[in-house]
Amino acid sequence: EADIYQTPRYLVIGTGKKITLECSQTMGHDKMYWYQQDPGMELHLIHYSYGVNSTEKGDLSSESTVSRIRTEHFPLTLESARPSHTSQYLCASSETGVETQYFGPGTRLLVL
């Protein structure tokens, strides 16, 4: 089992609400990632970080933002949730030079 955690596991909220999805890892990995995955579809990279104070946008355009103030913590924030944000969000981390990514259990988000 990888030491990477996501909370909440499930979230149902109304349109317009601000939400933060938490992701923490205790493996000391420099790199962290956020993916979005719809049912039956491939994972799409939305954000990644090389280390503290480093954040980059991924391939899939996303209205979410991320921050990396501490190595172990990589939260994702949606300022104003919309139904189109309904999806599963997966956080991952990897060690520089090894590159195998370890995934958290995911957060299933439903925006009404």
Next chain:
Amino acid sequence: KNQVEQSPQSLIILEGKNCTLQCNYTVSPFSNLRWYKQDTGRGPVSLTIMTFSENTKSNGRYTATLDADTKQSSLHITASQLSDSASYICVVSDRGSTLGRLYFGRGTQLTVWP
């Protein structure tokens, strides 16, 4: 365009039977290929990783093969168990960027029946 295609999209087999899942990719330049297992409601877990020079790798009842010339990989599951029911995702990494860009297939949904 860099792509990863998996087949079949879904597969149902009886417990104890073997099966083979396919992955074709067009990613270039190629760095490595991974197979992940994703249980329903969970994050993917790495099963195997193969580089250009490796053509087979085993992890218990899972055996992955790679043909870098034809850009094909397969994952063979032997003596399937109910716990093998999951989505199996093929992931190819390029070496054209510092990040080591990952390209994900849509997965094969495997269901093992008793």
